[in-house]
Amino acid sequence: MNDSKEHIILISSKLFLQKSFKEVTMKEIVENTGLSKGAFYHYFTSKEQLFLEVLNYFFEQVSRKYENYSNESLYQFYHDYANETVTLTKKYLAKFENELSEVSITMNYFSLIFDALKLYPEFREKIITEFNKEIGYWTKAVERARSKGEIYSPMTDKEISELFMYLSDGVGMHMIMRGMDIQNIINPFINLWDKLYAEIKA
Secondary structure (H helix, E strand, O other): OOHHHHHHHHHHHHHHHHOOOOOOOHHHHHHHHOOOHHHHHHHOOOHHHHHHHHHHHHHHHOOOOHHHOOOOOHHHHHHHHHHHHHHHHHHHHHOOOOOOOHHHHHHHHHHHHHHHHHHOHHHHHHHHHHHHHHHHHHHHHHHHHHHOOOEOOOOOHHHHHHHHHHHHHHHHHHHHHOOOOHHHHHHHHHHHHHHHHHHHEO
């Protein structure tokens, strides 16, 4: 991606995160980029096209490196997950040179996702694919833990994986709505993950 295109995406991302898809106008985006209309429209011909690029860029920036997570234990796997959540959020935030807060990014991100689900039917498939990929990595981590005798539970590996994921999603959403920063969002669900782990630890 060249610098001009990334510049447009970052400026647009900031505006969408500060407002909403509907509230931001193409005129406003063009003016904020500082580019000529000709230069701008060379890359994007509609707000819908630009918005989809903004979302794809976000997903690329926060893509997890599951292959770097620990294979030694489920305990270390979910702590690696939590640590990377903080790292990726801060890395993405740094692109805006402190013009956006952690709270605004996490809060408005969900709003943008719902806008995208209404605008692009195919985007729902992307979300589902990402979820299935994530649950797959969690399930492998649980399988390893069970095979090593680290955990025991009558629940299936997938059920345990879903519990870990849904706990983080639910708690994270409530913390975001309260205006917590990323570290204060992470700590409560790590605490609950630790309690769940204690319940299934062999």
